[in-house]
Amino acid sequence: MSNVHAVLFMYPFQGHIIPAYNLAKKLAAKGVLATLVCTHGCYARIIKAHNGHDPFAHNVHSIRLALVSDGLPQDFDRSLNHLEFEESLLNKMEFHVEKLMEDLQRKGPPISCIITDTFYVWPDRIAKKFGIPHVSFWTEPAMVFSIYYHWDLIIKNGHYPFTGDEGELINYIPGAPALKLTDLPSYLQERDVTTLTHKSIFQAFQSARAADWIVSNTVEELDKQTIEKLQIQSGIPFCSVGPLLQPKGEVGTSMWAESDCRSWLDSKPKNSVLYVSFGSHAHVSKAQIHEMAMGLLHSKWPFIWVLRPDVVASDVQDLLPDGFEEKSKDQGLVVEWVSQVDVLSHSSVGGFLTHCGWNSILESLWLGVPMLAFPLLTDQYTNCRLIVQQWGVAMSLGHISRSSNNLRSTLVLRQEIALTITEFMNMDGQEGKRLRCNIGSVRDVMKKAVMNGGSSQNNLEGFIDYLKGIELSHFSSE
Structure with a gap:
């Protein structure tokens, strides 16, 4: 010592x-x-x-x-x-x-x-x-x-x-x-x-x-x-x-109780699940939550969606559209929080719809999971620029417009969400292959650094x- x-x-x-x-x-x-x-x-x-x-x-x-x-x-x-x-x-x-x-x-x-x-x-x-x-x-x-x-x-x-x-x-x-x-x-x-x-x-x-x-x-x-x-x-x-990452399986320091999704993930084919999270701090309008919910549903891809209780505001309840959970019960899983490293490292997860928080980006890169970028707040806009344009490890979801009172000012509608998810999750498509090739290269750089x-x-x-x-x-x- x-x-x-x-x-x-x-x-x-x-x-x-x-x-x-x-x-x-x-x-x-x-x-x-x-x-x-x-x-x-x-x-x-x-x-x-x-x-x-x-x-x-x-x-x-x-x-x-x-x-x-x-x-x-x-x-x-x-x-x-x-x-x-x-x-x-x-x-x-x-x-x-x-x-x-x-x-x-x-x-x-x-x-x-x-x-x-x-x-x-x-x-x-x-x-x-x-x-x-x-x-x-x-x-x-x-x-x-x-x-x-x-x-x-x-x-x-x-x-x-x-x-x-x-x-x-x-x-x-x-x-x-x-x-x-x-x-x-x-x-x-x-x-x-x-x-x-x-x-x-x-x-x-x-x-x-x-x-x-x-x-x-x-x-x-x-x-x-x-x-x-x-x-x-x-x-x-x-x-x-x-990257300063929490090792898989290690007790984390989460501020929300974590759900165990392993058995649900185990039931899904390799690279078939879209993991969705808006992080721990950014807020989203209720209207955007509804569009995202219906976009996920219409895409027909399996998903895990982390939806914090305070993602709109801590005094706003009933975040999801009426009947959504019943309609999506065979397709998706909505939870308040998870161990993100454990989910991203599961073989059934093929993509990450992310708010572009830096921890999330580093974890996704480290585990080789391509990203669908949906920045909401603070550094996330610049991070999006890095991962989409400079490193080519992510696609953008929706047109990125000027921030207004630190809220995404343009609503991304369900039709665009569904279509983009379908293109993004297609492992055999040209875009999917490009993302996976690029993310492998960036991951190698990160692994060598540590x-x-x-x-x-x-x-x-x-x-x-x-x-x-x-x-x-x-x-x-x-």
Whole structure:
């Protein structure tokens, strides 16, 4: 065991928890003492989803769990009252983080660095106060980071807020290809840029500019040009250590109770099932849910559809069209949540209709499952650009229009959904063959990256050597 003690703050959203926990496990496996910090509210939801059991207690490495308040009562409905939740993360949580850091320092061992999700606004101030390095943990592709990092260029070129020709190309982001407005993260497509979310993201990237290192859940070979330009522009080492995936069969950290779909999947032919999920955070209109339901039904392909109870809003019930479950009972299965890795790794699953969240993309690529892209929110629009146009591992579902109040503004109708699913799921069709060939190539790159001598493995070891160097210099100065 080294003397390195890293305190890693997870952002309290499912898509951020998974890579943070897996980064902590990788650090711990290399001898780093990792203190993983979760908010009280988030931890309570995870425990409830696991029937009172603590999934963090099952880790085999020396990870310590610490809890911190996000500034709100534990039973506060953070999904229904998202603005209040966001305001608390922005303005109230820092006080509680400071108290926790004081407590951890007092108990020991001394803290070597803090690793914080990039979307927190306070890391640079906390790091300065405690005199330790600040590592910004980025859970999305490097191209999305570069777009946010160069927000000033978007303003300078008159594209924020975007008031000009929406067909105009944005061709000045270092390391990124020419982008359309609809390729940008949804928050940069908005006409109203005065919201709390915009303020929060802007402040978060001001803090990230002061980071000593950036560690990212991506693969260097997939984002190489963007990463090289970013490092030159920022002067900050950008360290790709992905993909940070939950191993199949391992106890996860889900915030919803998971359904076991194995027996249903076992009954279906190889590559015949379409897996559908809109992720853990994005919301969809009830009208779009109805069109999606009827499109799935009319496609006649077997499907598993993950439909979170709060996918429209936590106070909206009766999400599906009348009679849908009866009509689809021999064709599909609707569940609230599943272990996505377990489902995607099943031989009967032949495609993934995805919201284009980065975790979902990495899992799908790793397991060789082609994607049908249906972006809804934030980085998903840029991720869609990567997987459809650059890597050729996905088809688009519906015309991608400008985000409006961070909701997909154009309804994709059932006829188009059914026809696209049929084309996508045809294993013998030209498009199906192309997707499967391309995904095999990308998967090989990812697999090589995490092997001994691979880029992600080497980058992780280089980062740990940096942390050990901090400790050596600390002890030599005492």
